[in-house]
Amino acid sequence: MLGSGFIADFYMAGLRDLPRARVTAAYSRSAARAADFARRHGVARTHDDIDALCADPDVDLVVVCLPNHRHLEAVRAAAAAGKGVLCTKPLGRNGAEAAEMVRAVRAAGAFAGYLENEVFNPDVMKARAMVESGALGDVLSMRAREGHSGPHAPHFWDAETAGGGALLDMGCHCIEAIRYVRGKEHRVVDVFAWGATLAHGDKTTGEDTAIAILRFADGRTATIEASWTTRGGMEVRNEVYGTKGRIVHDTSATSLRAFIEEPAGYLVEKADAETGWVFPIADEARVYGYDEQFRDMLGAFRAGTAPRETFEDGYVVNCILDAAYRSMRSGRWEPVDLDQEIARA
DSSP states (O other), X not given: OBOOSHXXXXXXXXXXXXXXXXXXXXXXXXXXXXXXXXXXXXXXXXXXXXXXXXXXXXXXXXXXXXXXXXXXXXXXXXXXXXXXXXXXXSSSSSHHHHHHHHHHHHHHTOOEEEEOGGGGSHHHHHHHHHHHHTTTOSEEEEEEEEEOSOOSSGGGGOHHHHXXXXXXXXXXXXXXXXXXXXXXXXXEEEEEEEEEOOSOTTTOSSOSEEEEEEEETTSOEEEEXXXXXXXXXXXXXXXXXXXXXXXXXXXXXXXXXEEESSOOSOOSTTOOOSSEEEXXXXXXXXHTTHHHHHHHHHXXXXXXXXXXXXXXXXXXXXXXXXXXXXXXXXXXXXXXXXXXXXXXX
């Protein structure tokens, strides 16, 4: 495990029900943080050097859950050591970085998977199955939204280092949810987008609010919304509209609600309040798709097959985001520029 922060804890929770999966080593730039992570999760060894972890003979598969600007170096290190590699979202800070990662794992013949947990959410998987069955008829449009009050980790607020703001951080989830539910054979050809810094100008030079319209080759559209201005906890919402019906998925519409006058401990990611009306999620790792994500990735790794989400998928998402950022600057529809050799799995 490369990284010892918030997402690494979620990944460990997602691995808990896979008895053949054992995390043998953990890396952090901080020896103290690595030691604390190892103690909490029962990891045998720690490293403060990425190359050393990748060279560890007990490591078969490297999981990258580092800040965005370190993804490329970590993928290169894992591939050079002949290890399989899984990388958290977004794959790169832009399409060019993502393309370099695809080239690195291809040159090494390394197994690679893109850790986009939203498409492994059981409800999103069910929505895909319903669309695929024809229950909604012909899909006409889609909407995907993710919002919360802002990132935990400070590196996300630095738009220059991270590669962008809320759109890169959360719009990547929305884009891949749309591609997965509608079907990846439907190619996004251009994007129109708007973004602004409305609430966090003292923290970031990046956008904290963004809206983008994705246009497919058949002329139909999907809308994505990403916001760091949503108070009251995480909101993940997907809507699919077809000629014979619609699907609405909303993680904030929890079945468990409570009014409390005393704090009850951790309730849900980015809850923003510990008392009053609260909306806990009983098993976030399962609800957010981490369990099924690792079940798919590790099953594919053992079988020597491609996982459901590949580095090529991550590259396509980055290129769609690149088009959105160009559109924010130009005020026009911008084409999605794909290197078809890189995009082809």
